[in-house]
Amino acid sequence: MELRHLRYILASARNGSFSAAGHELNVRQPIVSKRIKEVEDELGGIALFDRSTSGARLTPTGEEFLVSARRIIEDVERLTERAKASAAGKVGRLLVGFYKSLSAGAFRAALHDFREQYPDIEVELVEVPFTELMAGLQSDRIDLAVILGDAGKCKDFASVTLWAERLVVALPECHPLVDRPLIYWPELKSERFLISHHDPGPDIRHILLRHLAAPSDHPEILARHLSRESILSEVADRQGIALQCESAMGLTSLGVVFRPVHDGHGATRLGYIACWKPENTNPVVKTFVDAIKPRG
Missing domain, CATH: 1.10.10.10 (Winged helix-like DNA-binding domain superfamily/Winged helix DNA-binding domain)
Structure with missing residues (x-):
């Protein structure tokens, strides 16, 4: 029969x-x-x-x-x-790795829209450091990672440029620069910066050194084994200032003030990319990438 x-x-x-x-x-x-x-x-x-x-x-x-x-x-x-x-990549499961700093902002908005559009795709999130993200991609434990950087950062993987967030500086409420609507890099040259050993702390360090590298700048950079929230608490306690992704501006109850940082060309921005292993056969990867990448 x-x-x-x-x-x-x-x-x-x-x-x-x-x-x-x-x-x-x-x-x-x-x-x-x-x-x-x-x-x-x-x-x-x-x-x-x-x-x-x-x-x-x-x-x-x-x-x-x-x-x-x-x-x-x-x-x-x-x-x-x-x-x-x-x-066709419309049903299945996807494991996405990301930094803790991406737990809000554009990433969350994109993730929400994707889940609304593809309710039959289960998206599981993994929040781990950069090195673990790369190891997870290589071993196929993670399907896709969203990280700070440009498309050339992960040379062993396929990647696509996503969105960019403004860089903001977190200041204690009593800091003399809080009255400014925005802050230029030269105004920060003698400050003490607090960064985390956790990602994206290393990326923030590179940005600081790129913009405050002149002999007369003298920035002090202190790395701490602290979360973003704890770093901001230290800022509130006047232990230094901190550079953060724009998404941190939603954390308004920590006693800090956020101001955008500009150079001669305008706001300083942090770019994000999605990267994945080219050999990954999960069809949902393409669906996710097509859904979250900017429309040209």
Whole structure:
């Protein structure tokens, strides 16, 4: 017994005749009649239809058989649709790694929109340092990572440029620069900066050294094994100032003031990329990348 046999039975029951079923399925009536007879013979000669010149009607046994046959067809159709959706990257599971500093802002907005658009894709998040993200990608434990940097940062992986956030400086409420709507780099040249050993602390250090590298700058950079929130608490306690991603501006209850940092060209921005292993065969990766990358 094959699926086509069940389809012939359903069509015959629906139409009330073998000839009408054949017309619906685009096959000749004798073929429908033959296939249904094959099923009846396989069942030990049990009649599923009462045949007459006016058509074909289900027997009581046929009525019961039809219920199971319809369920089987519907299950197979659902299975087929899900397999096609999975191959198209519309169903499945994706494991995304990211920095803690990305727990708000553009990443969260993009993730929310993706989940709304693809409710059948389960997105599991992993919050780990950069080195663990790269190791996870290489070992296929992570499908995709969202990190600070440009497209050339992860040379062993495929990558795409995502969004950019403004860089802001966190100041204690009593700092003399809090009255400024924005702050220029030269105004920070003699400050003490607090950064985290955790990511994106190393990226922040590179940014500081790039913008405050003149001999007269003398920035003091102190690295601490602290979370972003703890760094900001230290800023509030006047132990220094800190550079943060724009998403940190939502943390308004920590006794600090955030101001954007500018250079001669405007606001200083931090770029983000998504990277993944080119050999990754999970079709959901492409769906996710296509959904979150900026539209050109």
